[in-house]
Amino acid sequence: xxxxxxxxxxxxxxxxxxxxxxxxxxxxxxxxxxxxxxxxxxxxxxxxxxxxxxxxxxxxxxxxxxxxxxxxxxxxxxxxxxxxxxxxxxxxxxxxxxxxxxxxxxxxxxxx
Amino acid sequence: xxxxxxxxxxxxxxxxxxxxxxxxxxxxxxxxxxxxxxxxxxxxxxxxxxxxxxxxxxxxxxxxxxxxxxxxxxxxxxxxxxxxxxxxxxxxxxxxxxxxxxxxxxxxxxxxx
Numbered sequence: 001x002x003x004x005x006x007x008x009x010x011x012x013x014x015x016x017x018x019x020x021x022x023x024x025x026x027x028x029x030x031x032x033x034x035x036x037x038x039x040x041x042x043x044x045x046x047x048x049x050x051x052x053x054x055x056x057x058x059x060x061x062x063x064x065x066x067x068x069x070x071x072x073x074x075x076x077x078x079x080x081x082x083x084x085x086x087x088x089x090x091x092x093x094x095x096x097x098x099x100x101x102x103x104x105x106x107x108x109x110x111x112x
Numbered sequence: 113x114x115x116x117x118x119x120x121x122x123x124x125x126x127x128x129x130x131x132x133x134x135x136x137x138x139x140x141x142x143x144x145x146x147x148x149x150x151x152x153x154x155x156x157x158x159x160x161x162x163x164x165x166x167x168x169x170x171x172x173x174x175x176x177x178x179x180x181x182x183x184x185x186x187x188x189x190x191x192x193x194x195x196x197x198x199x200x201x202x203x204x205x206x207x208x209x210x211x212x213x214x215x216x217x218x219x220x221x222x223x224x225x
Contacts, residue, residue, distance in 0.1 A: 036216075042218060042219070043118075043216035043217050043219045044156075044204075046213070046214070046215070089155065089156065098161050098163070098169075099146070099158050099171070100156075102155045104155035105155050105156075
């Protein structure tokens, strides 16, 4: 079945460090891929998305490229801030499906 | 603009008690609605989704149920809570013709004691 695998956290970085959170997927058909962010005590917010192979989603300095050949959608940011501390979820949506399939989430802690 | 509300924000209930969580969406019509649960330290699990009034699909068999009595209202219920029902419950919505844009509410933290 369709699934998403994320690197386990927590990921602890110093401010201004480079961030990579790995995400790989298994899916039938042609999925759209997403990164959601959950700040402490809040619901999820869509961070970025890519709807076809080789698309690059970007928002707030975060980027992720849809790599069909490696079935990956790794999240990157060149310089993290303390305010980026949150849980990040990778997710996929298969064509015309009703539901998102989420990874288990990766907690990011950025220290000053 | 569209907004989604959930209440209560937090809830502590004893085992065996009933449950009712409510979700409402404003500023749109005929949304698809979803209930997710996030257990401590784990990812999100889809519980129910609805594409219209009275239309509910269950993803995971359990002692929870969902109802959609109005177009923009989605209710999650239980007759008797279990300890394993503890978690963070999230409601979400999307427009049927924009399938990749799903928006989440602020969530309800449920602790079953």
